[in-house]
Amino acid sequence: MTVDRSGVVVVGAGIAGVACAVELTRAGVPVQVRERGHVCGGRMASKRFAGRPADIGAAYFTASDPDFAAVVERWHAAGLVREWTDTFQSYDSAGRHDVPGPMRFAAPRGLRSLVEQLAGEVSVTVDRLVLSVKPGPTVDGESCAAVALAMPGPQAALLLDPALTAATQLVQAQRWSPTVAAVLRFPTRRWPDFRGAFVNDHPVLTLVCDDGDRRGDGAPVLVAHTLPEFAAGHLAQPTGAGPAIEQAVRDLLGLPEPAVDVHVHRWTYAKPTGPTTGDTHHLDADGIGLAGDAFGKPRVQSAWRSGRDLGRAIAARLS
Structure with a gap:
């Protein structure tokens, strides 16, 4: 199915990608999230053992940003997070x-449950492998208004056409x-x-x-x-x-x-x-956006803020 020209494709359903999609949805921008894995969550990963979840990615998170702290308070009120130590x-x-x-x-049901809660506001397709992002922009040959890549730079580099110079150079510089x-x-x-x-x-x-x-x-x-x-x-x-x-x-x-x-x-x-650029995200003239904790300290909060800010930037661009 061809993506509507006014729509956005977000690749990656970790907290950065989902936060980006949430902002776009709230701004009235059609958005699809595509995730190659079986579930969303990214590095906020949890796996069940004998029915009990254990976090195998991020170990915990902190909240110093007021906007992220407000999200955490909503999770806390819903019983999804607890103050740990x-x-x-x-x-x-x-x-x-x-x-x-x-x-x-910490999250009693695993940190992945928090990403799943946020993802309830958006359309996420799991088991959907994206192979290429090219000028247009296009995602696997489908036209869209913008593309947001929310994943580690080395993985994004495998998708980007070299003609997308700004984004390609940025992800190749990540370590x-x-x-x-x-x-x-x-x-x-x-x-x-x-x-x-x-x-x-x-x-x-x-x-x-x-x-x-x-x-x-x-x-x-x-x-x-x-x-x-x-x-x-x-x-x-x-x-x-x-x-x-x-x-x-x-x-x-x-x-x-x-x-x-x-x-x-x-x-x-x-x-x-x-290295970091000092920005919370990247959005270039080609309509290619990048988000994740590589744009700040390696923290859950950084990833959320990066995705949020990219979603707002794309929405402003399209309006």
Whole structure:
């Protein structure tokens, strides 16, 4: 079906893409969201284990932007988010100590549930792989008024026609680091009391979260994230990283029992590392827009704001 010339195609149904589509919809602009995966959410990813969700992408989020804080308050009122903790532990060569910080929010049903809630306002087609974005603009040969690419730059680069010079140069300049996330389910809770822990000076780990505490149900589940250098050696066969991650977590927390199950997920483009342009988004004369946390700090809030601002910019352009 050909897209109406006044319509917009958003590629990617993470929080940036969905926030962009929400703004366009509220402005009365026809919009379609196309997502190559089976579900929306992007790196705000959750997977169920024995019916229970665990977050395998973003570990939590914070809210310092007033507009995003208002969205979070609506989620909170609906029972979708909970205040989790303002204090993490830090493990380093000096031992273990508290690290105070901003309030971190978690989602009892998994962070993906928040993107799904926002997506209720827009049309999202999952299992829809986009292959090309060309001048016109066109998406897989279909004409549209504008295109918003809400995904890591290296993935966007695979879609963009080189003739779209401004967008192509921008995404090619982005740099991203990988990680491997592991969900470790144990028979019982045998670790020291903590919410989440930053792990420094370690060959494998960078972050470990108590998912039972994060979810609020006390389940004996930990989620660990690895260093980019460790992840880079396991991108081809991520399941092979499972034993090393489990052993590293057990050694860190002094756990006598092995996990009953270890699920590993590869994130080739987990975190943007720069450079940034200083803008919250990109929209060029060709009608090609880019959004995501690469346009700010690698935060959920940054991604939401980027998509929101791109949606507003496209709507203003079309009006």
